[in-house]
Structure formats: structure tokens, C-alpha cells
Amino acid sequence: MAISGDDVVGWIRRSAELLAENRDYLTQLDAAIGDADHGANMDRGFRAVLQKLPTVADKDIGTVLKTVGMTLVSTVGGAGGPLYGTFFMQAGTATSGKDALEPEDWAKALEAAVNGVINRGKASPGDKTMVDALLPALEALRSALNDGAPLAEALRRSAAAAEQGMKDTIPLVARKGRASYLGERSAGHQDPGATSSHLLLRAAAEVWSGQD
Amino acid sequence: MAISGDDVVGWIRRSAELLAENRDYLTQLDAAIGDADHGANMDRGFRAVLQKLPTVADKDIGTVLKTVGMTLVSTVGGAGGPLYGTFFMQAGTATSGKDALEPEDWAKALEAAVNGVINRGKASPGDKTMVDALLPALEALRSALNDGAPLAEALRRSAAAAEQGMKDTIPLVARKGRASYLGERSAGHQDPGATSSHLLLRAAAEVWSGQD
Amino acid sequence: MKKLVNDPENVVREALEGMAAAHPDLIRVHYDPNYVVRADAPVRGKVGIVSGGGSGHEPMHGGFVGRGMLDAACPGAVFTSPTPDQMLEATRAVDGGAGVLHVVKNYTGDVMNFDMAADMARADGIEVESVVINDDVAVRDSLYTAGRRGVGTTVLAEKLCGAAAEEGRSLKDVAEVCRKANGWGRSMGMALTSCTVPHVGKPTFEIGEDEMEIGIGIHGEPGRTRMELKAADEVVALLMEPILGDLPFKAGDDVLLFVNGMGGTPLIELYVVYRKAHEIATGRGLRVVRNLIGDYITSLEMAGCSITLLKMDDDLVKLWDAPVKTPALRWGV
Amino acid sequence: MKKLVNDPENVVREALEGMAAAHPDLIRVHYDPNYVVRADAPVRGKVGIVSGGGSGHEPMHGGFVGRGMLDAACPGAVFTSPTPDQMLEATRAVDGGAGVLHVVKNYTGDVMNFDMAADMARADGIEVESVVINDDVAVRDSLYTAGRRGVGTTVLAEKLCGAAAEEGRSLKDVAEVCRKANGWGRSMGMALTSCTVPHVGKPTFEIGEDEMEIGIGIHGEPGRTRMELKAADEVVALLMEPILGDLPFKAGDDVLLFVNGMGGTPLIELYVVYRKAHEIATGRGLRVVRNLIGDYITSLEMAGCSITLLKMDDDLVKLWDAPVKTPALRWGV
Numbered sequence A, B: 001m002a003i004s005g006d007d008v009v010g011w012i013r014r015s016a017e018l019l020a021e022n023r024d025y026l027t028q029l030d031a032a033i034g035d036a037d038h039g040a041n042m043d044r045g046f047r048a049v050l051q052k053l054p055t056v057a058d059k060d061i062g063t064v065l066k067t068v069g070m071t072l073v074s075t076v077g078g079a080g081g082p083l084y085g086t087f088f089m090q091a092g093t094a095t096s097g098k099d100a101l102e103p104e105d106w107a108k109a110l111e112a113a114v115n116g117v118i119n120r121g122k123a124s125p126g127d128k129t130m131v132d133a134l135l136p137a138l139e140a141l142r143s144a145l146n147d148g149a150p151l152a153e154a155l156r157r158s159a160a161a162a163e164q165g166m167k168d169t170i171p172l173v174a175r176k177g178r179a180s181y182l183g184e185r186s187a188g189h190q191d192p193g194a195t196s197s198h199l200l201l202r203a204a205a206e207v208w209s210g211q212d
Numbered sequence C, D: 001m002k003k004l005v006n007d008p009e010n011v012v013r014e015a016l017e018g019m020a021a022a023h024p025d026l027i028r029v030h031y032d033p034n035y036v037v038r039a040d041a042p043v044r045g046k047v048g049i050v051s052g053g054g055s056g057h058e059p060m061h062g063g064f065v066g067r068g069m070l071d072a073a074c075p076g077a078v079f080t081s082p083t084p085d086q087m088l089e090a091t092r093a094v095d096g097g098a099g100v101l102h103v104v105k106n107y108t109g110d111v112m113n114f115d116m117a118a119d120m121a122r123a124d125g126i127e128v129e130s131v132v133i134n135d136d137v138a139v140r141d142s143l144y145t146a147g148r149r150g151v152g153t154t155v156l157a158e159k160l161c162g163a164a165a166e167e168g169r170s171l172k173d174v175a176e177v178c179r180k181a182n183g184w185g186r187s188m189g190m191a192l193t194s195c196t197v198p199h200v201g202k203p204t205f206e207i208g209e210d211e212m213e214i215g216i217g218i219h220g221e222p223g224r225t226r227m228e229l230k231a232a233d234e235v236v237a238l239l240m241e242p243i244l245g246d247l248p249f250k251a252g253d254d255v256l257l258f259v260n261g262m263g264g265t266p267l268i269e270l271y272v273v274y275r276k277a278h279e280i281a282t283g284r285g286l287r288v289v290r291n292l293i294g295d296y297i298t299s300l301e302m303a304g305c306s307i308t309l310l311k312m313d314d315d316l317v318k319l320w321d322a323p324v325k326t327p328a329l330r331w332g333v
């Protein structure tokens, strides 16, 4: 029924795997409209997270997620570090003390996480940032759960919305982050942060799809 | 019968022409075993000489040649500047006050010129330098004149010997000049200075071949 | 990729070790988290100045640590903003009781990380001010974007506020010098070739043999326009026009003219650039009273340059001339 | 060819004009013949020091003109020794009555041109001494060849004998300092890429993406060997071995370690190189008491580096630390 602490750890591990696999891809996306480091940054951060995980694997989900967030803040750097750090720290705060997450708990955690990113980065939808993947993912999750969809289905719809949001960044002109320096020249390229956000939500859908 | 002052000026002009035409070729040869400037240096020097020539065109041959030498010294730089400068200054000293050169006068002038180069640069035959073109040219001139050959014929043999000497530098390991830093790696390349020396002697043969 | 490196992942660490071995009289290097700090830090009663940013811009910032300039620098991974823990520890290490100034280049990552660090330091009881440098006229400014990047003026601002701190000015006054420098400085850069990020291993962008990129950033970010390679004098005019058009000052003013190499352009070319930049500035009635020419804020081995014009007044001239003793900038001592 | 130049034939001239515009407080530039001279030359009673060589090695030599270093520098065409008339006029311009020292790098052209100039200056009644620098261990020395090239030690020797002259030492003693530096200095260089001579327009040599040239000269002359690109630490070992093997000194001695960039290699890499060079030197029992890291004797935009080890004694340390105020090297004043 619910997402266990082990499931959360599994999600983080799978995220780390996907980010490592897509390291060069993310970097290439960032080379086109940024500074060619997003893949390396995320990979470095999640490798540090993997090292840290065993020390908190038996703790509550909130502690696990806060630890992930703090580790990312102190290892990723760039824009990704504070943003994803905040994402996980806020998700951790929202799940503080919990050993399992009901679908609604996950929705609340994701909401807190996404709001954290928005508060820190001040990006609006359409600014061509990770928000353009995260916000649709949150909305799709909420509406799937409202529709009474089982968790696995809701997660799939959430990941699919993130993917769509990611793709929809292609034509956008960036207004936040490094890509904004390019002005019009940023159009025609997919945002690297939206892409890594999609990978995180895809990992959740994959790893937790057994649950419902 | 004799080489006039105008002929000497013609020789210098033709030399300048040949050096300009072969600028890139000389530079390429110098790139292989030196520093890629011999063509530019010689061309710069002879362009300066062409500018200077009108001011001395009505002077005696010795003055013309000394002026060429001094102009080269102050515009060529590198090894070529002092060496070719000395070449012409010595030739000028040997022809001081003359308005025409008999074959023997030219032989003496060339001898003084080549000795000047040897004294200044301390190169021996086989060191892979301009001396390897100049010395055979001098010897061929002398022996042709000793054989009683007419001047045109002697000049042709002199130029041909310079050409042969130039080609013979290819297998040599350089012991003087910049190419010597390469040690064994200098073998297999034709010496740029021997090549420019050949051009000077070829110009003389071409321009003075009407005389005999 | 042709670089003098070992494992590309270790470049920053090994370069820091090289700095530590080379300059024990000027700096100490702390690892994990990484920061470079003045050998005699903290200086009691003096405002501490901390800067930092991605590596790959050397000598900025580590090369500017020392008497009369920075108290500490936090190097991130190549082209990646450092993290708040580095900044926090550096801030603690240089706090001499008079507060600490953070000099931050305006990149989203740098600003967010320094913000987090400043919050943490304040929670520790350290007074922290931040000044964000945003002098790059290549970027069109707007309330709705990330704004202009921080580039060449950063070097000048660090020298100036470093001198102000050394003089014993208060945190508020040191920050004021920094803000003044930022307000009076304008820069623009260009690239002939791309840099290659070590752990990426190939050039960040492709560029044709007869092309150049105008308005480039210092991270190999694409610039304003790609165009046909032009003669140096025309390139300088292309950089100077937007700078002059944006200047918050006028004919008759004194300026510092800074011609900066991006890393792969030899000094002989920077002097060719300086010649024309000086001529244009002078032609507009500006008086070039000070200058700086060389590789100070670089983009790895990128070939290209940037130009910065900074309006000067008597106080800034005095601060510029004040003694400085760092690995990369040194005079008067 | 990607360069910030106008007409390639005018690079040297325009760079000199840039220097003149930038440093009127330190230097004056004379054209036709070209030389750079200390703003306050001739300094009465002081030995004058003149150096020179082809352009393309900036900041050497023009960037070293000023108090405590050179009195004049004669820039030739790119990579081409200057001519005697330049040297003669420069010699006259710096003669303060105590004689003039010519610091000459050991290249056939430089030596012959300086010889002619020295003869002419002597005919003018100026006392001239010449010291030929030949520190490049990449070249196998022999009585029957042109001998070793003058490279990195030149920079150090010019600083040291410049300080000696500033102190008021005699021509003989200043020349002695220069000879001592040359006798105690050893260098070797390497390249990752070729330079491109402006008026040639294409790279001097071809080199594969995974190759490097060890024992390169500063004019793009081929080196000792071409080999597969190696990690920085291995490259440093390849440079240090021949240097250490040739050193006229032993464990326990004090040295200055100079890591020089060839023009296209960023500073971050030079520190990676310094790290290992320092480690190797220290491992052999040498005490690195001074150092210099940066682009000082370059080969246009060539990527690569050279390493110089110079034995130091108390007098050389004192001379090294003495104030110097030139466009490229400045401290203590």
C-alpha cells in the first residue's frame, strides 16, 4: 500500500543510477545553453549521497530525505545544488518522523519540495527551468490521486507529465538561470534541469510501481 | 664582356623577386627544422633593399653591394641578417670603386663574401648551412674560369653547384644554427639558408647570362 | 583534450595543492571543504572579504588572496559555484570581529549558495554583507531574468574593497566601495575558441575556423552573436560600443581600462587590443588613469579577451594604488 | 589562424604602441628602430642592461623593462632576432656612464646581431659586456654545434642582474651575477600544441590530438622527442629528469623553481605542474626557497610549459627579493 523507508532509499539509488547513466547527456544539454556541468554536478552529488545513505538507512524517511538534501547542498554546487538540496530538505521536513508514506504523504512531500525550489529560485512556469518539469509532475500526481488512481498509476502519470514538461521547455526562451544570458538563442534546446527532474520522477515511478 | 653596375642592380632585383616568390617555400623549409621565418625574413630584407637601391643606383658597384649588406643587417634579423649582410658587405669591399666587374672580379667578390659568411658564422662544410651551397658555388665558379669557360657558362656551373650543395644538405645532421637543436631529427630536410643562397646564385646566372 | 592534468576529477584539488606548495608565505589552503585563506587570517579588527566561484577562472579567486585583497576564496568544481559549507567555513576563518563581506558574481548558483552560507554565518553570530557583481553588458538586463553576469569588474572590485578593508574601514564602508565599483564598472567579452571542461573532455562549443563569438561568458556560455572573424581593431570596437553605450558616466571622467585575456590568447595580442581600446576610450573623452592587462579572469584555455571600463574617483585611485600582495596581483610591498 | 590581430605584418608595432599607451610611467617606446626603454633612462652611474630577441615571447623582454630589471629591450619580428641598429640605439639610450650589459639568448642570430651591436657600441666608446644564456638541457651540448638554447633562465637572470645594477654594482659584477645565474640555471620545455606565426598563418608544426613534443624550444622548433600524451605528473617527471641530471649542484642546495606557461596553457594547469615539480625537487633534497609561476617566456599561443631550476645563494635571494617595477614583474615597490 505505502512507500516504505526502503522504498525511499531504493528511489534515491535508482535516481543516482539514472543520473550516472545520463551524465553525459545532461552535460551536453547544459553545454548548449549553459556551462556543460549539470551532468557532472548531479552525478557528483548523488555519488556522495550513495556514500552517505548507509549511515541513515535505518532512520525515518524524513531524516533520509533531509540527509540527501544536505549532502546535495554541500557537494553539487552551482544552481542545481541549492535547488535540489532544497527539494529534498523540504520533502524531508514534510515527511519528518514517518516510516512509510501513503500516497497523500508523497503528494504533500512533493508539493513541499517543489515549493521549496520555487521559493529558492524564484522561477515561474515557462521560465525554462526544472520547475517546468516539477510543477506539471506535482499537478498530475494530485489530479491522478483525486481521480482515485492507484499510486503506481499516479506515479506514472506524474513522471509522464514531468517528461512532457521537460520536452515543452525546448521552444521556451529562458528567463532564469544561466540559459537566460542567451536570450532568444536559448530557444530550441531542452533545459538540463528539467531533464534531471524528469529522471528523479521517472525513478520514483519505476521503483515504486509495485506499490498500489 | 664585363658585369656593369646596372647588371649588379639587376641581379639584386632578380634576387628580390625570387625570394618573394619562394617566401612560403623557404618558410616551410624553416618550419621543419627551424622557426618558420626564413622566407619572411629574406623577403622583408630584400623589400627594404629594393627601396634603398635607387639612392645608390648611380654609385660604384662596391657602394651598391655594401648598401645592400647594411640594409640587410638592419632589416633581416635572425641568423640570416648578419650572414647575408656580411656576404654583401664583403662583396662590396672587394669591389670597392669599381664600375664594372670582370669574371675574375666577381670570383674575388664571391670569395670575399663566402669567407665573410664563414668567419661570422663559423660553419664548416657539412654543417647543413648556407655554406654548403655557397662554397661549392665558389669552387665551381673558380674551376670553370680556370677551365677557360665563358662567364655565362661559369655562372651556370656555379649556380648548379649551389643547387647540388643545397640538395646535399638534405641527409645532413645540422651542427650550426637553429636546426642543430634537433640533432638527428634535422636529417631528411633541406636547409632553408642553403636554399636562399642557391636562389641568389641562380639570379646571378639568369641575369648575367647574356655576358661572356 | 590536450591538458596538463592527471585524473580530470582531481584538477581542482591538485591545483590547490600546487598553490599551497608555492605560496606558503601568502596563503593557506584548506581541503574538504576547499578554501584558500590568507596566511595570517583572521586579521583582528579588519573586515574579512570572501569570494569564490567555479574553478577554471584562475588566477581568480584564489590568486587574489592575500594582504590588500581577499581574505579567503572558495573554489568550486570547474565552472561550478562552490557550496555553502565552503563559504561558511571560509567566513568563519576570516572573521576578525569586524564582519565579513561576500563578493558574489551574479550567477544563479553563486547567488543561491552564498545566500545559504550568509544565512548560516549570521546564525553563527557573524555579521555578513553580500555584494553581487553584475557588470556584463553582453546580457540584456531585466527584472524578469537572472540579470547580468558578473565578470571583469569582479577583479577590480576585489582589489578595491580589499584595500578599503586593509585601511580599517567598516563593513558598511567596505561593502559600499564594492557596490560603487560594481555600479561604475562595465564589461564585455569575446571568444575565438572554446574551452574544454576537463571532466567533459571535449570543447563546450563548436566554432568555425573563421568565426568568433561576441558577448561570451566566462564559462563557455554562448554569447550574443556568432559572427565572422574580424580584425582586432573591429573586435575591440564591437566590445567597446555596448560598454560605452551603457556607461553610467561621461566624457571627462577618469577610468581604469582593463584588458583581460581568457586564458589562451597571448599577451602580445592583448596589447594590440589595449592599443585600440585605449584609443577609443580616449577618443570619447575618457581619461585612462589606470589600467590592467593580462589573464586575470579566465575561462580555462579559451582564446579571446574581455574589456572592462571602470570609472574612477580619487578614493578608488587611492585604493587601487594601495599595496597588494597576493599570488597574482602584487605591488607596493 | 585565430588571432586578435590586424594586418599580421603590424603585430609587433601595434603591440608596442599598446605597451606605450599602457605604461608611460614605466617605459618609453622608440620606433624605427624599435626598442623599449625605461622611462627614466639613462640612469646616471648605473650599469645599463639591454636584452632583446624575437617577438612572440611576451612579456619577455619588453615587459621586463623598468626599475630593477632591464633598461631596454629590443623586439625583433616574431621569432626573429632583432637587428644591430636596434641594439646599438638601445645601448646608447641606456648608457649612464657605467657601461652596458647585453643579455643574449644563445641563438645564432641573436648572438651574431648582438656581437655586431656590441662592436659598434664599443667603437662609440661605450663599455659593453655580453652574457649569453644557454640553459636548455633539451639540447645536447657540444663544442661543434650552436650549443644549448637560452630559455627560462633568461627571465631569472634579467631580474637578478637588474637588481645588481640597481644596487650600483660595477659592469663586471653585474655581468658576473648574470653568468652565475646562467651557470646555475637549467630548463626544459614541452608543447601540447603548435604556435602559429602571424605572418605565416598556419601552425608551425602538426601534432596529433594524443601527442606531445618534449624538449620543445620557444620558437616552435621541434624538440627532443614526439610521444604519446601523458598525465601531467609523468610529463613533469620527463622534464625534471634531464634537468636534475644536469644540475651543477646537489641535495641540500637552495633553488628557485620556475614553472613557465608557453602562452596557451591556463594557470590552473601550471599549478598542477608546479605541485609535482615541487614534490620531485623536494624529494631530491633541494630546498625550494623561491618560485615563479606563470607565462613569462612564451611561444605565442602554444600550449605547454617549461620548468627551470636555478640554484640560489644568499646574494641571489637578496637580488631576487629586491624591488622590481616593470609591466610584467613587480614587487616591493
Ligand SMILES: Nc1ncnc2c1ncn2[C@@H]1O[C@H](COP(=O)(O)OP(=O)(O)O)[C@@H](O)[C@H]1O
Pocket: A030, A034, A035, A037, A038, A041, A077, A078, A079, A080, A081, A083, A117, A120, A121, A122, A123, A128, A129, A130, A131, A176, A177, A178, A191, A192, A193, A194, C079, C080, C081, C107, C108, C109, C110
Ligand atoms: N532560478 C532557478 N529556478 C529553478 N531552476 C533553475 C533556476 N536557475 C537554474 N535552474 C535550473 O538549473 C539548471 C542548471 O543547473 P546546473 O548546470 O547544475 O547549474 P549552473 O547553471 O550553476 O551550472 C538549469 O537547467 C535549470 O533547470
Ligand SMILES: Nc1ncnc2c1ncn2[C@@H]1O[C@H](COP(=O)(O)OP(=O)(O)O)[C@@H](O)[C@H]1O
Pocket: B030, B034, B035, B037, B038, B041, B077, B078, B079, B080, B081, B083, B117, B120, B121, B122, B123, B128, B129, B130, B131, B176, B177, B178, B191, B192, B193, B194, D079, D080, D081, D107, D108, D109, D110
Ligand atoms: N653559423 C651559421 N653559419 C652559416 N649559416 C648559418 C649559421 N647558422 C644558421 N645559418 C643559416 O641560417 C639559416 C636560417 O636563417 P633564418 O631562419 O633567417 O634565421 P634564424 O635561424 O635565426 O631563424 C639556416 O638555414 C642556415 O643556412
Ligand SMILES: [Mg+2]
Pocket: A030, A034, A035, A036, A037, A038, A078, A178
Ligand atoms: Mg551548468
Ligand SMILES: [Mg+2]
Pocket: B030, B034, B035, B036, B037, B038, B078, B178
Ligand atoms: Mg628561421
Ligand SMILES: [Mg+2]
Pocket: A035, A037, A078, A079, C054, C079, C080, C081, C109
Ligand atoms: Mg555551473
Ligand SMILES: [Mg+2]
Pocket: B035, B037, B078, B079, D054, D079, D080, D081, D109
Ligand atoms: Mg628566427
